[in-house]
Amino acid sequence: MATRKCAAVVVGAGPAGVAVVGNLLERQLGAVAWIDPSFESGRVHRKYREVPSNTKVSLFQAYATSLQPFRTVIENTPRPNAFTAMAKLDQEKTCHLHYAADMIRALTDGLIKMEQVHACRGFVTAANLSSKSDKPNWTVHIKQDNETDLHLETTRLILCTGAHPTxxxxxxxxxxxxxxxxxxxxxxxxxxxxxxxxxxxxxxxxxxxxxxxxxxxxxxxxxxxxxxxxxxxxxxxxxxxxxxxxxxxxxxxxxxxxxxxxxxxxxxxxxxxxxxxxxxxxxxxxxxxxxxxxxxxxxxxxxxxxxxxxxxGFTRDPVPKLSQEGESLGMEFDHETGRMCKPQAGPPIPGLFGAGIAFPERVVDPYGNVEYAVGFFKFMNFLRRVVPGW
Ligand SMILES: Cc1cc2nc3c(=O)[nH]c(=O)nc-3n(C[C@H](O)[C@H](O)[C@H](O)COP(=O)(O)OP(=O)(O)OC[C@H]3O[C@@H](n4cnc5c(N)ncnc54)[C@H](O)[C@@H]3O)c2cc1C
Missing domain, CATH: 3.50.50 (FAD/NAD(P)-binding domain)
Known part of the structure; x- marks a missing residue:
């Protein structure tokens, strides 16, 4: 990886990480470092390919066409491909999740070829926040596939680290x-x-x-x-x-x-x-x-x-060890803004964000029922609303 400083570090390449990278690229903030052990669409590929979806095909399509960087990937991917396979399905029906997993993989493959994206196969083990300057400065520690350590610096660290069955x-x-x-x-x-x-x-x-x-x-x-x-x-x-x-x-x-x-x-x-x-x-x-x-x-x-x-239900996967000036840092997710905050409704932690099944949006329906919005298109909608504020 050529650069050690970047505008954002995105942890995780499931549907949420892909949506975050797409939103950051659309905002043209600069270089995005993207870390995942495999870049194979996350858990939907590893575990749920044979599961019938609960959402209509049209919502997966809406996810894939929401952002200009995604549309560029679709245009540049040789056909037939995962997007053409999805387009052939009845848009008003559900489908098996392997179609959705392959679509995420095709978006991933296209995004990591983009100049602004620096993909790194590995695992983020820790991140430390230094508050010495005006802007947040995160130093992110990565154990790479080849067992060597990599350190990156960024003003934005986004956790899309997923969840597992409780x-x-x-x-x-x-x-x-x-x-x-x-x-x-x-x-x-x-x-x-x-x-x-x-x-x-x-x-x-x-x-x-x-x-x-x-x-x-x-x-x-x-x-x-x-x-x-x-x-x-x-x-x-x-x-x-x-x-x-x-x-x-x-x-x-x-x-x-x-x-x-x-x-x-x-x-x-x-x-x-x-x-x-x-x-x-x-x-x-x-x-x-x-x-x-x-x-x-x-x-x-x-x-x-x-x-x-x-x-x-599902439980968040462990997140990297977080610290501020070397002192352990607790956090709570703000389901409205996508920001991480200090525990017990404390102030936002500068430059730390989350998305996906581990960090979903909180929604209230017209009857006042509260739910957490989990699903590809829901992640996308949330991110389109909150990323401009990050
Ligand atoms: C049974 C079932 C059916 C579903 N049906 C639908 C549906 O029909 N429609 C729909 O829209 N959604 C559906 N979903 C929801 C959707 O598939 C999941 O919520 C989604 O896959 C979660 O995406 P994610 O990116 O948040 O997490 P994940 O897919 O879990 O991705 C997290 C990624 O982060 C990586 N990672 C974790 N920690 C680190 C680290 N420290 N460093 C580097 N990388 C790390 C992991 O390896 C993984 O690749 C369904 C879910 C389930 C369980």
């Missing part, structure tokens, strides 16, 4: 049960080889979009290669769906959409499950009714299960 303690302490990673259950090809074909019961916890996809994948397996597979589905909540209103979507970020919603409506609702195909494999354990009742139900049903998969 794992809570097993609800019955001391129980011998094998945790099954949610990412594995969301990938049918890996799930099929992870579970044996002997009689097996998997406990699924949750009623989120991911939980419903997990149930669907397990059901499909039971109906094909794993006929002895059974599922106990533990949920506190009734199924909740996204509702299309006039110009906005109720439960846009938390409600079921697409094929997960169709499956839930037709097979998992209490009125459907006893007679549906899903009901032959899935037993629902309704854990509503308070903590005590929930504990009792887990104690009763969980010992009969060999595996447990938790689909109860």
């Amino acid at each position: 794992n809570l303690p097993i609800p019955v302490p001391g129980l011998s049960i094998t945790p099954l990673n949610l990412d594995v259950v969301l990938k049918p090809s890996e799930l099929a080889t992870t579970l044996t074909t002997t009689p097996t019961t998997v406990a699924v916890i949750g009623a989120s979009h991911s939980a419903i996809l997990a149930l669907l994948n397990l059901l499909t397996l039971a109906q094909t290669s794993h006929p002895h597979l059974r599922v106990k589905w533990f949920t506190r909540h009734p199924l909740r769906y996204a509702e299309y209103k006039d110009g906005w979507i109720l439960r846009d970020n938390t409600g079921l959409k697409g094929s997960a919603a169709d499956f839930a409506r037709t097979q998992l609702e209490d009125s459907e499950l006893p007679t549906s195909e899903a009901g032959k494999v899935i037993e629902k354990v309704d854990t509503a009714g308070g903590e005590k009742r929930e504990k009792e139900l887990y104690a009763e049903h969980l010992p009969g299960c060999q595996y447990i998969v938790q689909a109860v």
Whole structure:
């Protein structure tokens, strides 16, 4: 890498990091250093290629065409390519996420060829803020692929470091049960080889979009290669769906959409499950009714299960070690501005920002419900609003 000083350092090359780099380039702020171990679209490529999307194809297209640097990449990419593949799909329908992952990869490949972008394969381990001058000055430490260390200086450090499925303690302490990673259950090809074909019961916890996809994948397996597979589905909540209103979507970020919603409506609702195909494999354990009742139900049903998969949300991946003048620096994310602040609603930390699933925008719908906006186009909308202030 030729330069050691740059206008911005972007950490992470998932859909959020790509959107940040595009927005910074559009604002022509100068050289952007971009750090990621692989530049392969982040988790959507590594884990979710086989997952059906919950957003329409048109929203992935809207993401890819929002910015001039992206449009330049699309124009310069030999055809056929990931953009032409996406354009051929029905724009009003959903698609498998491999289309979206390939689109992110094609944008990445184009962006890293641009003169203002300095891509570095590696991992950001730490960053220190010096407040000696008027402008924030971050020194960013990178462990490169070749094991050598690189130090960069910048006025803007942007964390797009992603998140992983949350794992809570097993609800019955001391129980011998094998945790099954949610990412594995969301990938049918890996799930099929992870579970044996002997009689097996998997406990699924949750009623989120991911939980419903997990149930669907397990059901499909039971109906094909794993006929002895059974599922106990533990949920506190009734199924909740996204509702299309006039110009906005109720439960846009938390409600079921697409094929997960169709499956839930037709097979998992209490009125459907006893007679549906899903009901032959899935037993629902309704854990509503308070903590005590929930504990009792887990104690009763969980010992009969060999595996447990938790689909109860996502947790931020660890961020680089942050310090100011060598002293450890705590931070909280401001979901309105994309800035990091000192803990307990303290002042903004100069030059430190975040985006993506780890640092999403907070949105309030017309009914006053608060949600966090997660999805490619939502990241883009947020960034288009906040990056001019960074
Ligand atoms: C089941 C499921 C279905 C989904 N469906 C949709 C959908 O239909 N439509 C939609 O728009 N969205 C969907 N999403 C959301 C979307 O795919 C994810 O939220 C998105 O991929 C997250 O992007 P990200 O860039 O924030 O993080 P990631 O993709 O996790 O990328 C983070 C990157 O940062 C790198 N990194 C982390 N730490 C460091 C470090 N210290 N130094 C260097 N690099 C680092 C990682 O290696 C990784 O490459 C879905 C998500 C899930 C889980």
